[in-house]
Amino acid sequence: MKKSLSDMYLLGRKCLFCDRYGLYKLKDKRLKCKNCNKKYSIKKLKRDLEILYYFYLEISARRAANELKLNYKTVQSRFMDFRK
Numbered sequence: 206m207k208k209s210l211s212d213m214y215l216l217g218r219k220c221l222f223c224d225r226y227g228l229y230k231l232k233d234k235r236l237k238c239k240n241c242n243k244k245y246s247i248k249k250l251k252r253d254l255e256i257l258y259y260f261y262l263e264i265s266a267r268r269a270a271n272e273l274k275l276n277y278k279t280v281q282s283r284f285m286d287f288r289k
């Protein structure tokens with residue numbers, strides 16, 4: 206994954222779901238997309254991108270969970286989503 210691409214999402218410029226610009230910040234610091242109305246938090250997004258990065262590297266969910274200090278089931282379920 207290109208660093209600049211993930212930065213773009215992390216800075217909240219582009220919607221991760223519909224890939225369009227038009228995000229704005231909510232009071233609780235989450236982002237909301239005006240195109241698809243999806244809300245998400247940067248923190249969660251950051252975690253997801255980290256998991257995605259491991260997925261791209263074809264690292265197993267178990268190892269990714271270990272290195273990211275996350276629950277194996279969380280990582281595993283994200284991996285399943287990415288495969289779709």
Ligand SMILES: [Zn+2]
Binds near residue numbers: 222224225240241
């Ligand atoms: Zn969107």
